[in-house]
Amino acid sequence: MSTANPVIALDVMGGDTGLSLVIAAAEIARERYPKLRFRLYGPEAAIRAALAKAPRIAADSVIVHTDQQVLGTDKPSQVIRRGRDTSMGLAISAVKAGEADATVSAGNTGALMAMAKLTLRTMEGIDRPALAALLPTSKADMIMLDLGANTECDAENLVQFAVMGAAFARTVLALPKPRVALLNIGVEELKGTDELKDAAALLRGVELPMSFEGFVEGDGIGKGDIDVVVTDGFSGNIALKSIEGTARLVTGLLADAFRTSWLTKLGYLFSRGALRALRGHIDPDTHNGAVFLGLNGLVVKSHGSASARGFANAIGVAHDLIVGDIARRISDDLDNFRAHRPVLTPEGEAGDDLPAGDA
Structure with missing residues (x-):
């Protein structure tokens, strides 16, 4: 697909507020980004009726009919077995097939994560995808990840999250060298789990397009002194x-x-x-649009109860990630990390770089 004319697949049957809201959101997004085009997944007759009131996007929208949907009560295991032909499943498959550059859905988060991971698979060099979102602070917006995709993470996962989060910040927040920190119970280097200490040592030992600031405590998240807060999904979801x-x-x-x-x-x-x-400033609609980073394709999650303006903001996040070519940024940064990865000493400190052949 071309980043000059991004195509976004919309799951019009996800969320709490119905099909007409998704179409209204697409109109708002199209006003902001005139080159956007859409693929709409859901019941054709209802979509056509809604598009009759939205002529500005009707001509540039492709309708793909399905009357099957993922419900909010569906378990991820159920959706994996029967969800391929749902509006959510078809929208994600469009990204894999190259028919769309990104998918936006307000549907069941667990089901969306499971289906996206199964369909798109993780990028080379990424062990687990992470859920990242924009959050307000007293100064400017910041990014936090992981927000619930992975309850337990090792040092490698946290380093990968830091790389992805920094790429997200450079793309969406236009920060050339975002300030990155690991969420911890204290800012002192001796505090925290072995996983946190090892991740910090690895991030200190490699020059990446980020400014690694060490650790940040929970009460420092909202101060605006950090641009990307990295943590495991268990702690991140509680913090969120x-x-x-x-x-x-x-x-x-x-x-x-x-x-x-x-x-x-x-x-x-x-x-x-x-x-x-x-x-x-604290309106969830203003910061709507969480992203599953680390997949071979873009999937953006909207709040289920988002307004049309909020859903349009989620579409905007997808647009910015497409145009900013975030997949390339992540891949380049991971290659750089692997090429210059330090060796951790038994004390958890970064030693000399690995030889290039062993990286």
Whole structure:
């Protein structure tokens, strides 16, 4: 496929809000990126009816009919057995077949991960794919991975995640040398598991297009001093849910506080602009679009409850990764790492590089 005219496969039957929202999101995305084209997977009659109200994308959209879908209650094992002909399965297969440059779905996360990995397989040099997403901080957006694809990771996995996360940041956030750190229980070099210490030693021992900053604690994620936070999927998912829950708690407490008396209601009138800006900054729709990095093809996951604007943002993430040729960036960085990979001493420190033939 050509990155000049990206084609994105849309699973129109995934998510909670229905087919019409996906079509509306495609229209919004097309306004932002006029060269986008779409392949739409779902019931043909319903898609055609929706496209009748969306003439700007109708002419450049291909409809692939299926009335089968992956449900939110389906287990990944069930989907692997019967999901090939679902809207999700067909959209992912389009990437493998070269009919689309990326897939965007708001469907069942576990099923999407399982089917994407089975269909597309992992890139050479990547042991496991990772789920990465944009998150807000007090300064600018940052990236965290893994957010749930891998509950247990060794040092090699964490190094690969760091390479992929840095490539993501260079592509989507336009950062030439993103600041990367490993999530840990402390910033001191002696703290953490052996896997974390070994990963840190490997990342310190090789010159990569990133600035490795060592470790970051949970309370440092939102400060904006790190561009890419790397962790295993177990810790990453807990951190993500904690961040999301805290955001809801703060906004809820603010709303309650402004309703307590006529004085607080008056205060709300004077602070509406600031509160609107805060809400926009932490709005999940603004940062919608998690990516399964490390596969031989791009798959982007939208929130199931995302608005049309939020789903359009997920399509935008897919567009940026296609145009930025993230697969090449990851592959080049992995080749560089393997060519100059340091040898770890028994103490977990980086020694001399491996000879090129042994890398």
